[in-house]
Amino acid sequence: MPPVPVTSPSRVPTPSGPRPRRSATPWLVVGGALVLIASAVLALGVGPADLSPAQILGSVRVHVVGWFGGDAGPSPLSPVQEAILWQGRLPRLLTAVGVGAGLAIAGTVMQAVLRNPLADPYLLGLSSGATLGAVAVLVLGLSLLLPVAAFGGAVLALAATLALAGAVSGGRLTPGRTVLAGVAVAQACSAVTSFVLFTGTQGDSYREVLGWLMGTLAAATWTSVAIVWIAVAVVGTLLLTSGRTLDAFAFGDTAAAALGVDVARTRWVLLGLVALLVGALVSVSGAIGFVGLVVPHAVRLLVGARHVRVLPLAALAGAVVLLWADTAARVVISPRELPVGILTAAIGAPVFAVLLARRRGGVA
Amino acid sequence: MSGGAGVGVDGGPGLPGDLPVGCAVDAEVGFAVDAQVGFAVDGVRWRVGDRAILADVGLLAPAGRLTAVLGPNGSGKSSLLRAVVGALDVDSGAWSLDGEDLRAMGRRERARRVALVEQEAPTDVALTVLDVVLLGRSPHRSRWQGDTPQDVALAHALLARCGAAHLAARDVATLSGGERQRVHVARALAQEPRLLLLDEPTNHLDVAAQLDLLALVRDVADADGVTAVLVLHDLNQALRWCDHAVVLDAGRVVAAGHPHDVVTPALVARVYGVRAEVLVAGDGTPTLAYLGTGVDAER
Numbered sequence: 001m002p003p004v005p006v007t008s009p010s011r012v013p014t015p016s017g018p019r020p021r022r023s024a025t026p027w028l029v030v031g032g033a034l035v036l037i038a039s040a041v042l043a044l045g046v047g048p049a050d051l052s053p054a055q056i057l058g059s060v061r062v063h064v065v066g067w068f069g070g071d072a073g074p075s076p077l078s079p080v081q082e083a084i085l086w087q088g089r090l091p092r093l094l095t096a097v098g099v100g101a102g103l104a105i106a107g108t109v110m111q112a113v114l115r116n117p118l119a120d121p122y123l124l125g126l127s128s129g130a131t132l133g134a135v136a137v138l139v140l141g142l143s144l145l146l147p148v149a150a151f152g153g154a155v156l157a158l159a160a161t162l163a164l165a166g167a168v169s170g171g172r173l174t175p176g177r178t179v180l181a182g183v184a185v186a187q188a189c190s191a192v193t194s195f196v197l198f199t200g201t202q203g204d205s206y207r208e209v210l211g212w213l214m215g216t217l218a219a220a221t222w223t224s225v226a227i228v229w230i231a232v233a234v235v236g237t238l239l240l241t242s243g244r245t246l247d248a249f250a251f252g253d254t255a256a257a258a259l260g261v262d263v264a265r266t267r268w269v270l271l272g273l274v275a276l277l278v279g280a281l282v283s284v285s286g287a288i289g290f291v292g293l294v295v296p297h298a299v300r301l302l303v304g305a306r307h308v309r310v311l312p313l314a315a316l317a318g319a320v321v322l323l324w325a326d327t328a329a330r331v332v333i334s335p336r337e338l339p340v341g342i343l344t345a346a347i348g349a350p351v352f353a354v355l356l357a358r359r360r361g362g363v364a
Numbered sequence: 365m366s367g368g369a370g371v372g373v374d375g376g377p378g379l380p381g382d383l384p385v386g387c388a389v390d391a392e393v394g395f396a397v398d399a400q401v402g403f404a405v406d407g408v409r410w411r412v413g414d415r416a417i418l419a420d421v422g423l424l425a426p427a428g429r430l431t432a433v434l435g436p437n438g439s440g441k442s443s444l445l446r447a448v449v450g451a452l453d454v455d456s457g458a459w460s461l462d463g464e465d466l467r468a469m470g471r472r473e474r475a476r477r478v479a480l481v482e483q484e485a486p487t488d489v490a491l492t493v494l495d496v497v498l499l500g501r502s503p504h505r506s507r508w509q510g511d512t513p514q515d516v517a518l519a520h521a522l523l524a525r526c527g528a529a530h531l532a533a534r535d536v537a538t539l540s541g542g543e544r545q546r547v548h549v550a551r552a553l554a555q556e557p558r559l560l561l562l563d564e565p566t567n568h569l570d571v572a573a574q575l576d577l578l579a580l581v582r583d584v585a586d587a588d589g590v591t592a593v594l595v596l597h598d599l600n601q602a603l604r605w606c607d608h609a610v611v612l613d614a615g616r617v618v619a620a621g622h623p624h625d626v627v628t629p630a631l632v633a634r635v636y637g638v639r640a641e642v643l644v645a646g647d648g649t650p651t652l653a654y655l656g657t658g659v660d661a662e663r
Contacts, residue, residue, distance in 0.1 A: 251485040257451035260475030
């Protein structure tokens, strides 16, 4: 074996082995973005009022030109169609895109930082806390906006989880203890929620709570779009740059430290960011399951486990998945609504089973 | 020779505190033990509850050589390595490499000088072997910077050097123990370290894989002048492969020097409570044969 001068990588001869996957990542991101845009245009047309892609694009053009003070003539849509598109389908679709992308990013980060393939964005009590906050509004008539109460509940639950985990693991947030603390907090929140539901619910509030528990985007407005997109743009972008750090956790905390990562601080910061992001998402949509769990795994199977590749592609895939799932939720049992959480679970469970089988086959 | 060793130890200006290192027992080493050109540890203490895991550990690992860290289970060997890479906050102590204070250094800067190979690094993450080696480049790259072509070239070259070029595209979870350790050595070398720490690197490996790994570490030290510190359980590996040996017992250094002088039946009896005798292999290397446990403290 000829010795390689370890201190001067520049003198190492370039190997012949091609690396298609690495250089392919930007193209996959571009491709994913195109799929997302095409999906959006197609999905906006789906529903009782049929809108063609040309009509939708024409209307969008009129509005966009209008924002810049221009005049692109009359919209190709009737006033009723305009309202369906701009007050109904578009804010709902944009919310779905943001929530899907955010959940996939959050799930990817949770799985890496807790070194637990079963981790999902709600693992640390976030959804239970948000549900408790929502139930407090819907059932007990707490005079707060529902998103505010849900966000508060989520963040308080995560704070309780991290405080408990930090207290029992000496401030270092070991993955196992953090997950267990999350389970404890989630159980406590669920108990209170169940008690309130059991004793306090009447008539319509029960259905409303149930829909919220299963996750739904039916009530999405432009306010929802703003909440979700600001959270994803600020927190999601910060998390997207954590790829290298997440990779360093692959072989455990000691290995990460030896690669120059401040393990304790990194875990606090990343989990805190995930809490803010998921708190914002859950406040708008309720707890939509399986997107944050399954999408990261599916993307890893496609492009390998390096997070620099996984994070942006998972965000795009999560957006596309939830976009179509919510479109289906609108029309499957039309004119009634299906909570989208039921659909993501119905699609996610078999997909997850297939992934597990493939993974086991690959390793054994 | 112990005089020569003393000069290096005492005459080190610019070190964090003079290093009257714990290996006062330092004996015949055959080369100058100099804290300015090697890895020096001084006064490391770490208590958990009322138990001292590390009770004033000090040692010198000569530059470009293989140093074995020996001792029974629970003697503090692995804790010492974890402290050096910053995975463990000890109560006090200092460690330096070639005169540079490693403990005060930033984490990433330290990771460009010190690399660790653990005894077993299981993972659920489906990384390819090449990806694993590229992890070693992360201390050299900012968090949003991708792998450069030079990084990929270096990773391939290091895999070739470690006899693992053919594994580059494999999922690391599918490798045998010996293959996996060679990949982790390649990953560690991708950090371009001046100090390579290995924690029981030959555990669970078959004899051929053990010898391959030790020969690889030997080659890294000889060819590149990397200082290697190996926590070992097999005393005969220390006798055959290492230039220097440090023996820990209950968190303290109890012996240090050339392995042939340190790893003796008397020490094995004292530290491990095992009766042993020295056989000499055909090539003249002393080799221990273990006869049984249960010796008097006096032996």
